[in-house]
Amino acid sequence: MRSRGGLDTAERVLGGPVLWAGLAALTAFALAPFVWVLLASFKTRAELYATPLVWLPTSLSLANYVEAWTSKLTPFSRFFANSLWVSSVTMVATTAISVLAGYALARFRFAGRQTVMLVFLATQMFPAVLLIAPLLSQWHALGLIDTYQALIYSNFSFTVPFTVWMLVGYFESIPRELEESALMDGCGRFGALCRVVLPLAAPGVAATAIFAFVSSWSELLFAITFTSQTEMRTLSAGLLFMVGQYEIQWGQLSAGVIISTLPVAVLFTVLQRHLIRGLTAGALKG
Amino acid sequence: MAREATLARPLARPLLTRRAREVLTGYLYLLPVVIALGATVVVPIVRAIQMSLYRNVLIKPQEYGFIGLGNYARLLDDDVFWLSLWNSFYWVFGSVSLQFLGGFVAALLLHQSFQGRAAVRTLTLLPWIIPGVVVALIWEYLYQPNYGALNDLLARAGLMTDKVAWLSNPSLAMPAVIATNVWRGVPFFAIMLLAGLQAIADELYEAARVDGAGVLERFWHITLPMLRPIIVVATATRIIWTFNYADLIFVMTSGGPANATQITSTYTLLQAYSNLDFGYAATLSVVLLLIMLAFTLLYLRVTRGVEPVA
Incomplete structure (x- = not known):
């Protein structure tokens, strides 16, 4: 699907914006839950149970x-x-x-x-x-x-x-x-x-x-x-x-x-x- | 076979013929596997079948005794068992179909050439390799009503006014655990289908292109038919695996609320761990085994007609 020249319109759209949007969505889908837990592992007690939710820990505490x-x-x-x-x-x-x-x-x-x-x-x-x-x-x-x-x-x-x-x-x-x-x-x-x-x-x-x-x-x-x-x-x-x-x-x-x-x-x-x-x-x- | 060696050394006649020694060596090599699986699979299965014929509740030892098919009769009258079968079907169908769709899209994306492909591939496959408990706990935290990420995101996006208790709402719990299982299983299909895509010769696509076939036609007439064998194998494997899989639901909801996520394998665990009813748990697991054997036979019949790729 990727030889030079002779690309039709559908291929150009699929190979460009659609590919990149898809890859971004795929990576986010796979990684977001990990990121959430990784962030939580650095949070203090106060940050974990704050309302509204605190997304980023203030420091990378290993406590x-x-x-x-x-x-x-x-x-x-x-x-x-x-x-x-x-x-x-x-x-x-x-x-x-x-x-x-x-x-x-x-x-x-x-x-x-x-x-x-x-x-x-x-x-x-x-x-x-x-x-x-x-x-x-x-x-x-x-x-x-x-x-x-x-x-x-x-x-x-x-x-x-x-x-x-x-x-x-x-x-x-x-x-x-x-x-x-x-x-x-x-x-x-x-x-x-x-x-x-x-x-x-x-x-x-x-x-x-x-x-x-x-x-x-x-x-x-x-x-x-x-x-x-x-x-x-x-x-x-x-x-x-x-x-x-x-x-x-x-x-x-x-x-x-x-x-x-x-x-x-x-x-x-x-x-x-x-x-x-x-x-x-x-x-x-x- | 190595006859020259025998001719070169015509010493004392060996006790056994060459052929007999070959056969003996073969069995000797199989001995460890026979012991390992005999002790951990064969004997336990026979024991499970035997246990299913007894009343065996650990906290009521005075009632212990042979009851023939009594446990099986009880099963036919057990509404929760029938509900668990229906839930198993819902769980398997929901999980596998969405995993397949997601995995197919992921495989098509990862098959393209772009900068940093190796890194993206590795990262997106990670959910598949991590322990089931870890998957369950990560998602339990995401679903947590007060401190979880999902409710917060939905509220910020203006899509939700009241906090939703995803795992304790009977109508949302099953979709929620299925979503978790989909996250976990998409990489499996992505890997399998990606391997299948890579095995398709580029020449096929080139030839189709010369004949004027567009992207969709090439997908429909080349990609799908060429992937058919791997789709059949991967889907069947996954159906069996998902049907047997208990860890996710066991950790996230224990089959609750009100048996809304009770599948047959978690119901078996419930009988063994909470009710300590080993006889009935064994009965449930034997039924589970029979269902799987029936499915496996069906699968073997279907795959016999499938031509191997490459």
């Missing part, structure tokens, strides 16, 4: 952040560390499990391989609420309530089906011939996987790993169901806890919201290109 980070009742430093640990371990374990499974499904011949793939697809469509009651009683019986393990294992239920499904696609797109020469050199299957297939599939593996991290970071229902102690809460559970407990402190809550958003926003911004290519490849293949 709300300090309070949220160090609070005894809702310690965001602790929530942050919990989220980081749970999401990182989920990411590493999910990737290890899924690389092996994805490789096996892409390379070995199984009876019922198609059925297995369908099961992975269907599992992605299961409602999370279905798993809550049975998992709660399971973790309870195993004495895993208020542990990181309960959260990490539960996260597999939604990270693993997706990453396996995606990785099978990546591995299948890598020519078998490349591995066969490695196998002939006496590498063994595992050696071939590590030295030939993984480096070639690295962008795809990275994209699915980040997916596992981000979706665990966002997870809420398991986190509130399988933990009861404040010091075991993740950021999502901590934020909800903060709302439920007292009259809502919008200043501290806004600071908490920004703290919870920042890591995934930065990750996404830095890795955007890889991530999007990785995650849309599956849909493009149909």
Whole structure:
């Protein structure tokens, strides 16, 4: 739609004013809510509850952040560390499990391989609420309530089906011939996987790993169901806890919201290109 | 397959044939995934089905016992369940259709070349990546009647005289949570459709241009048909995901006011968390699962006829 010359009127209007107005509206739509909360996180109590509404804080005070980070009742430093640990371990374990499974499904011949793939697809469509009651009683019986393990294992239920499904696609797109020469050199299957297939599939593996991290970071229902102690809460559970407990402190809550958003926003911004290519490849293949 | 290697080393005969070892290795590689999903998906689903056949209210342990399809019979008579199904439909249809429209417009805009495209793309995709609780709380604050931004903006624009309590008004609560979900989901469709747009060869547009096709005709006869497969896949994925998704409503309204935003998945949570009725919660979630399985089968039938792009 953008070659030189031969533009008709409709194209000139669409490419000029309409494009710019549309982009401005789109950016405002996406960003305005963030800006509102970011501003609120710097406001003092008086500014937050003033009538008429005060839009801009007088100073960039970090008091709300300090309070949220160090609070005894809702310690965001602790929530942050919990989220980081749970999401990182989920990411590493999910990737290890899924690389092996994805490789096996892409390379070995199984009876019922198609059925297995369908099961992975269907599992992605299961409602999370279905798993809550049975998992709660399971973790309870195993004495895993208020542990990181309960959260990490539960996260597999939604990270693993997706990453396996995606990785099978990546591995299948890598020519078998490349591995066969490695196998002939006496590498063994595992050696071939590590030295030939993984480096070639690295962008795809990275994209699915980040997916596992981000979706665990966002997870809420398991986190509130399988933990009861404040010091075991993740950021999502901590934020909800903060709302439920007292009259809502919008200043501290806004600071908490920004703290919870920042890591995934930065990750996404830095890795955007890889991530999007990785995650849309599956849909493009149909 | 690597027969030379075997010929080169005719040492002791291996215990298993090459083929048998390949098969064994394959199963060995699948072992971790079988354990991981067995323990967190398969066993829990079987347990959920079993739980749905019991009266199991945590605060009434003396009533615990097998009641067969008793919970399912109760469900048929439960008005709130039927209301929640209707609300789920409203929620899914409202959210997905508006997300699709917004995402399509966004994808068409982001597909054009302009200065700072990469930055705009990243910024507009942000609502999709942040945690659901965060989305819910940001919007709860925007909707807050006294200190929220929305009422203030509307009042300043002269569009509103009395303060509106968006989330506690039964007729406004559902549109309000849908608007939040639309904000969250537009980037998903934008990303998917943008990937689809980029996969369409420029030559197609050039050829159509030479034949004298205008912008609208090119959109109608090239863009839409070429995007069809990705539209089907993205929409179906999103419908399923939205139907199952409980976080936003759970945080913003807990299904209230007066069940106005109660969808089936939040109703399940309500039964488990507030009423501690695990038997009935399991029943609701099994029904949710059956609905999703039916939809998935339908979706697989539809997509079988869709040609893959690229």
